[in-house]
Amino acid sequence: xxxxxxxxxxxxxxxxxxxxxxxxxxxxxxxxxxxxxxxxxxxxxxxxxxxxxxxxxxxxxxxxxxxxxxxxxxxxxxxxxxxxxxxxxxxxxxxxxxxxxxxxxxxxxxxxxxxxxxxxxxxxxxxxxxxxxxxxxxxxxxxxxxxxxxxxxxxxxxxxxxxxxxxxxxxxxxxxxxxxxxxxxxxxxxxxxxxxxxxxxxxxxxxxxxxxxxxxxxxxxxxx
Amino acid sequence: xxxxxxxxxxxxxxxxxxxxxxxxxxxxxxxxxxxxxxxxxxxxxxxxxxxxxxxxxxxxxxxxxxxxxxxxxxxxxxxxxxxxxxxxxxxxxxxxxxxxxxxxxxxxxxxxxxxxxxxxxxxxxxxxxxxxxxxxxxxxxxxxxxxxxxxxxxxxxxxxxxxxxxxxxxxxxxxxxxxxxxxxxxxxxxxxxxxxxxxxxxxxxxxxxxxxxxxxxxxxxxxxxxxxxxxxxxxxxxxxxxxxx
Numbered sequence: 001x002x003x004x005x006x007x008x009x010x011x012x013x014x015x016x017x018x019x020x021x022x023x024x025x026x027x028x029x030x031x032x033x034x035x036x037x038x039x040x041x042x043x044x045x046x047x048x049x050x051x052x053x054x055x056x057x058x059x060x061x062x063x064x065x066x067x068x069x070x071x072x073x074x075x076x077x078x079x080x081x082x083x084x085x086x087x088x089x090x091x092x093x094x095x096x097x098x099x100x101x102x103x104x105x106x107x108x109x110x111x112x113x114x115x116x117x118x119x120x121x122x123x124x125x126x127x128x129x130x131x132x133x134x135x136x137x138x139x140x141x142x143x144x145x146x147x148x149x150x151x152x153x154x155x156x157x158x159x160x161x162x163x164x165x166x167x168x169x170x171x172x173x174x175x176x177x178x179x180x181x182x183x184x185x186x187x188x189x190x191x192x193x194x195x196x197x198x199x200x201x202x203x204x205x206x207x208x209x210x211x212x213x214x215x216x217x218x219x220x221x222x223x224x
Numbered sequence: 225x226x227x228x229x230x231x232x233x234x235x236x237x238x239x240x241x242x243x244x245x246x247x248x249x250x251x252x253x254x255x256x257x258x259x260x261x262x263x264x265x266x267x268x269x270x271x272x273x274x275x276x277x278x279x280x281x282x283x284x285x286x287x288x289x290x291x292x293x294x295x296x297x298x299x300x301x302x303x304x305x306x307x308x309x310x311x312x313x314x315x316x317x318x319x320x321x322x323x324x325x326x327x328x329x330x331x332x333x334x335x336x337x338x339x340x341x342x343x344x345x346x347x348x349x350x351x352x353x354x355x356x357x358x359x360x361x362x363x364x365x366x367x368x369x370x371x372x373x374x375x376x377x378x379x380x381x382x383x384x385x386x387x388x389x390x391x392x393x394x395x396x397x398x399x400x401x402x403x404x405x406x407x408x409x410x411x412x413x414x415x416x417x418x419x420x421x422x423x424x425x426x427x428x429x430x431x432x433x434x435x436x437x438x439x440x441x442x443x444x445x446x447x448x449x450x451x452x453x454x455x456x457x458x459x460x461x462x463x464x465x466x467x468x469x
């Protein structure tokens with residue numbers, strides 16, 4: 001089967017499974033909302049402080065949301081050994097991985113679409129005039145986050161303490177991405193509302209490197 | 225359940241050659257220097273006690289596991305007509321210990337997903353036919369998690385047969401099936417044998433479907449203990465194993 005068609009067939013399956021139960025989305029959004037609201041009450045930042053420290057908080061919330069979200073990507077295939085069925089089907093291994101990356105991208109983007117307005121409201125940070133560019137930064141950061149997260153979800157799927165192992169493995173690899181994403185978001189929230197091009201290029205480079213790596217490792221990752 | 229509604233095998237069966245296969249799990253040796261050749265269209269009963277290496281051999285045949293040593297090759301009509309691994313992938317059906325089905329999807333959605341992945345033509349008709357064959361048409365839209373063990377097993381078998389495999393690997397396929405289900409399984413296997421599909425079935429000696437087998441292989445401690453050979457007399461072997469069981 002054509003790899004692209006297989007990836008979309010599997011992506012539709014991932015969406016159907018998630019939207020039928022909404023387990024991941026609900027848990028992730030609620031958890032991230034708690035972080036954002038809790039920090040607001042704990043620190044009560046001024047608008048200037050919020051513009052400076054808010055991006056860090058926002059990306060920490062996205063990181064935890066992403067960690068929660070990618071964790072069951074491969075683990076849920078263990079229930080009835082469905083990964084074996086996918087491995088036996090005449091589809092490229094990368095189609096299986098790409099479908100999961102795409103599904104996680106959509107799910108995390110939905111969570112972000114709920115979290116960002118709440119952040120704007122609670123921290124008094126106006127998004128007027130920067131929404132398009134912010135969406136681009138969120139997209140690039142989220143692609144890197146879910147790509148790396150999905151790859152590590154495949155690696156840690158058979159581990160006994162995978163819920164703990166995944167964030168521990170993930171954080172060192174995602175630190176450069178988080179620094180770049182936070183720095184770009186800070187530049188956007190600043191007085192000039194400008195994008196930091198250097199960090200933007202870094203984000204694009206990170207995404208390209210990790211997407212290529214996931215493609216190269218897909219046969220190994222599918223073996224479980 | 226109507227076995228006649230199931231699709232027939234379009235391609236001839238696959239032959240398999242195992243050359244000095246060894247599989248280790250740490251210190252445990254599951255298969256020890258196993259050499260075997262199975263001709264296309266053979267119906268092989270794979271027998272042996274728990275831990276004999278039956279499931280490991282089936283998983284290696286399904287390319288879900290690599291042997292630690294040795295090689296597996298697949299061939300068409302004769303051993304010099306090797307079939308590449310990538311072609312074998314889409315021509316193999318597996319009914320394993322696990323169901324290989326998504327609990328949260330309906331029976332119809334599960335079969336449709338795999339029909340699409342195998343790039344089958346006329347998917348809705350094929351899925352409807354498979355559901356009718358396994359007697360689950362009335363529960364087509366019900367989620368698999370609501371099914372009984374027997375219904376799940378029938379659906380798992382229907383999924384494995386959906387793409388008309390040339391090589392069918394069955395690991396205890398009768399597990400959970402009621403009398404009606406066993407009759408359907410027997411009729412389906414009889415049809416597959418008639419169509420020339422290669423079947424390797426791991427099961428216990430009391431399974432009635434064993435009467436269909438053209439060859440029996442007994443594993444013990446990861447070694448080949450007994451092989452009746454193609455067209456050999458299975459009756460004596462089965463009787464002694466049934467008496468032992």
